[in-house]
Amino acid sequence: MSDPILTLEGITLSFGGLRALNEVSFDMPEGGITTVIGPNGAGKTSLFNTISGFYRPQAGRVLFRGKDISRLHPPKRAKLGLARTFQNIALFRGMTVIDNIKLGAHSHLQTGLLSALVYFGRARREELELREKIESKIIDFLEIDHIRNLPVASLSYGLQKRVELARALAIGPEILLLDEPVAGMNREEKEDMARFILDLNQEWQMTILMVEHDMEMVMDISDKVVVLNFGEVIAQGKAAEVKENPEVLKAYLGSGDVADMRRRLGAENASGAG
């Protein structure tokens, strides 16, 4: 682990009167697994959307390898090497598995309109090279070769999650943002996914930022844990340290104070899940 690959500096994001993120600052060490946890409505998904460029924070900066990317559009950030998966699966239902994965490589392809229409020269060469690369690296790694030509709509939930990961990998990411990668999975699927994430981190040297509720997995595989509550970072550090932090215990289990609980429920209702 060395210099931070991604740094958030004082990110503040509000929707009308609701402050979703307040002065959020932390950095992600290159080559590490960083996990963001926090109760519902803490602002985890808002944070993800800010990093991938959907939300423009009112204040603060996102730095990627020391460069400010706060003003870049989402497609530009993808090209830089920021890939993400979504909390609710966001695959393209009208396409096959292989086409979904290929779409991930979109920004690395050059084919222009004319050569695409005739499918000759560059278009053909590029497509076949891409296919070969995806097959040998991604499909093989994620063990989805049996479903490559199926429409994604016909797949089980666990497989769809895996295809979504494959699609994110096709971007050729430097940072992989995973929004609840094992939510709603059974034990076996969870273990598979945890193994893929560890492999990506250790063998592919990929930096990973994830949001996850499964504490067992978070504690097992995270190098660094960041705890959000009401849009603020209340603790960060190694998994074991964070687990003992009194602020964190309070955020999760409550302080026994009724007024505090009201405040929490109010915030949850106002911002929805996430």
Place this chain on the structure above:
Amino acid sequence: MRIADAVSSYSDDEAIFRTRTQRVWMGILLACLLAFPFVVSPYLLFLGCLIGIAVISATGLNILVGLTGQISLGQGAFMGVGAYTSVWLANQFALSLAVTLPLAGLLTALVGVIVGLPSLRVKGLYLAIATMAASVILHFVFVHWESVTAGNLGLNLQHAKLFGMELDSDFKLYFVIIPLALIAVTGARNLLRTRIGRAFIAVRDRDISAEVLGVNLLRYKLLSFGLSSFYAGCAGALWAYFFKVITPESFPLEVSIFYLAAIIVGGMGTILGPILGAAFMTLVPEMLKVLTLLLEPIIANAQVHLAPMKGVVFGILIVGFLLFEPHGLAEIWRKIQRFFRLWPFKT
């Protein structure tokens, strides 16, 4: 019966026609298309040309509506732009079809991109209304820009010239229209297996995740509008060469609806759909006409009494499709194929 297709390379797996059977059938189809004008009556030849033109336009509209998910009611007006452009160029400069057709397509593409600008902000029905407004504006231009369009009088057109030859019959035009239709369909099919086609579908299915994956929504929506209008422009130009007279009333809003209905009946988002849909929409009114003629001996004055019924029957057929096979004729065709794939061992 076919048990499986054993492909042994990625290039085989990416091919459009994966088996020899498919390639053979394709060859037979091409041979039939080639032989068609030599054996059929002038009436059927006329219909064949009409279907060819409709296929080009429907394939273009399918790129926009079926693949990219941007609803447009401007296809008819776009065809008008293509038709007027080619007629004007041919009459003013005596240019050959080889020049006027691409120019008509390009100008229409430009108009299409401009009409498509609202798609960056609005979707669905709102976009349909915006494109409809554009088509009303274009109609206004056709009527009032008299120095170019001759207003309501319309324009006449000489026989198309191509490589020093006069295309003075449907027979000769057929051999221009059908190859162009084949090129148009092949282009659309090829597009589907490259990054551009995938980006179109991504915009249709989930624009937000497409953006995160590096697809520039602005560029691809406008590209889709441009490409779809290019097809419309070429189809419009061919239409003008085919009928040799155009007026603003040649391209009313109903034409746009005709094409929208064609791709829905045929099957949106497929390659086969617009072809089947265009043929269906062109042939059914004609068949109903023939049917009323046949009924003449049985029912007195059948033509007079049943002619108004044609529209009703046509409408019922379309509604029937939407109810019983929302994925269109292309899906019916796929089901038939699936049936025969395992026949006679499993039905």
